Amino acid sequence: MSFLTHDHGGVVYHTSSILDASGLVHGFSTRLGGVSGGDYASLNFRGSGPDPDRQENVRENYRRFCAALGTALGDVVQSRQVHEDTVRHVTGADRGKGLFVTTDYTADALVTNETGLNLMVFSADCIILLLHDPVSRCVGAVHAGWRGTALDLPAKTVREMGRLFGAKPEHIRVAVGAGIGPCCFETHDDVPEAMRAAFGGGAEKYISPRGEKWTVDLKAVNAWRLREAGVQEGRMDISPVCTACHTDLYWSHRVSGDRRGVQGALIGLRREEDGL
Numbered sequence: 658m659s660f661l662t663h664d665h666g667g668v669v670y671h672t673s674s675i676l677d678a679s680g681l682v683h684g685f686s687t688r689l690g691g692v693s694g695g696d697y698a699s700l701n702f703r704g705s706g707p708d709p710d711r712q713e714n715v716r717e718n719y720r721r722f723c724a725a726l727g728t729a730l731g732d733v734v735q736s737r738q739v740h741e742d743t744v745r746h747v748t749g750a751d752r753g754k755g756l757f758v759t760t761d762y763t764a765d766a767l768v769t770n771e772t773g774l775n776l777m778v779f780s781a782d783c784i785i786l787l788l789h790d791p792v793s794r795c796v797g798a799v800h801a802g803w804r805g806t807a808l809d810l811p812a813k814t815v816r817e818m819g820r821l822f823g824a825k826p827e828h829i830r831v832a833v834g835a836g837i838g839p840c841c842f843e844t845h846d847d848v849p850e851a852m853r854a855a856f857g858g859g860a861e862k863y864i865s866p867r868g869e870k871w872t873v874d875l876k877a878v879n880a881w882r883l884r885e886a887g888v889q890e891g892r893m894d895i896s897p898v899c900t901a902c903h904t905d906l907y908w909s910h911r912v913s914g915d916r917r918g919v920q921g922a923l924i925g926l927r928r929e930e931d932g933l
Contacts, residue, residue, distance in 0.1 A: 658897050660832075665725035666690070668700065669906070672706040672924060673832035675894035676924070678791050683924040684726045684774065685785070685834040685896075687906045691718035693918065694905025701908075702779055710918065720758060723775070731757065732775045736764040738800045743807035744817040747774055763804050766814045770795035770822045775925035781908040781917055782900050784875050786811050787924040790824040796924045801879060803844070807851040811879045812886035821846070831894070834908055834922050839874040842911070848873050858873025892923030902912065 660671045664718075668690030676683045691700030698711040701720065702714045723730045734747050735755025745764035749771055754760045759859035767776040768788075776798035778785050783802035788796075788811075797814045799805075811831075849871045852860040858879075863874045863881070876895055884890060900907035900920075908917045 663725070666721075668721050668725040670722065670725060671786070671834070671896070673894040675830045676787060676789055676832050677821045677894060678789065680897045680927050680928055681789055681796070682726050682728045683787050683789075683922075683923070684722070684723055685787075685832075686920045688918060688920060689906065690721060690725075690906055692721075693718060695732040696913070696916040697918045700920075702805055702921045703869050703919040704917055706917075708916075710847060716756070717869055723752075726923065728775055728923075728927070732773050732925065733777050733923070734767060734769075735773055736762065736767055737932060738765050738779065739763045740804040741765055741803050742805065742810045744768060744810075744814050746821055747771070747776060753762045763800065766797060766799040766810055766817075768797040768814060768818055768821065770926070773925040773928045775923050777921050777923045779919040779921045780834070780836060780900070781910040781919045782834040782842075784879055785834045785922040786879070787834070787922055788818065788829055789813060789924065790818060790822070790829045792828040793818075793822045793824040794926060795822040795824055796926060798922060799926050801875070803848050803851065803873065803875060806875050806878050807855045809855065809882055811878075812882040813890060815883065815886045818932070827889055829888050831888055833876055833879065833893065833895040835896045835900050835903070835920075836876060837901050837909070837911060838842060838876070838897075839872040841901035842875065843867055843870050843872055845870060848930065852878065869907065879923070886932070
């Protein structure tokens with residue numbers, strides 16, 4: 658298992674070998690290859706914030722990313738992410754929401770078994786995960802910051818894929834993209850206390866003291882919870898990259914605050930007529 662780096666006309670993105678399957682499109686963006694400038698340079702997918710990026714720049718960045726992945730911009734489905742544990746069952750009625758249609762729901766995880774729908778989530782340090790069950794043919798995309806992690810959102814998404822589509826945890830494959838690591842995720846008591854309240858003593862191995870503060874390994878917590886939900890160790894691919902350590906490639910809220918863009922992760926089931 659490994660994350661592979663691709664460069665399509667300057668658009669630099671990653672794919673995971675764990676999600677290398679016929680009929681599947683996926684990718685994790687970096688901040689490279691877009692048209693935005695200033696605080697948002699260059700492949701930014703965020704249209705809000707202080708002195709927000711121009712919408713025409715954001716739209717062109719989406720177009721470039723989708724072109725790099727060989728999929729259609731009009732098939733993208735987004736959500737308003739609110740650091741909660743809602744899992745949205747995406748259908749054809751949601752096509753284009755967030756880009757061409759107003760998003761009328763909030764959710765930090767999206768799932769579907771319909772072809773031609775590209776689920777997309779965003780991050781600027783939070784953990785982003787892409788899921789695929791090749792047996793029941795369904796996919797999911799998850800945004801899990803520390804609150805979503807404490808709410809067990811990735812594991813909840815696995816359970817929802819089973820409830821909605823009959824997916825079995827042992828068949829599901831998960832790629833965990835670049836996100837803030839314990840090297841840089843230094844917190845006060847609130848985050849460790851949330852993990853302990855949610856998961857009891859099992860969370861302790863992922864929490865370490867650092868002076869009067871703590872560090873928490875969010876990727877490792879989510880991997881543990883996914884294993885507890887039945888996902889097999891050998892079917893998870895976890896990027897070791899910390900976004901706060903590599904701001905040349907990724908957006909980091911910890912480093913830049915609110916004056917920054919976001920990277921995204923996309924997954925979808927291709928239509929048969931796409932021929933890919």
